[in-house]
Amino acid sequence: MSDRPDLSEVERFDRSKLKKTNTEEKNTLPSKETIQQEKDLLKRS
Numbered sequence: 459m460s461d462r463p464d465l466s467e468v469e470r471f472d473r474s475k476l477k478k479t480n481t482e483e484k485n486t487l488p489s490k491e492t493i494q495q496e497k498d499l500l501k502r503s
Contacts, residue, residue, distance in 0.1 A: 488496075
C-alpha cells in the first residue's frame with residue numbers, strides 16, 4: 459500500500475455541478491467602550 463492518498467476521484471471532480479453560494483461574515487468586534495467596561499470589571503474583581 460502506498461503512503462500517498464488516492465487522488466483519482468479529485469481529478470474527476472466536476473466543479474461546474476456545484477451551486478453558487480454567497481457567504482456573509484458576521485464577526486463583529488466589540489467597541490472601545492465595551493472593552494473598557496470589561497477591563498474595569500476585571501480590575502474591580
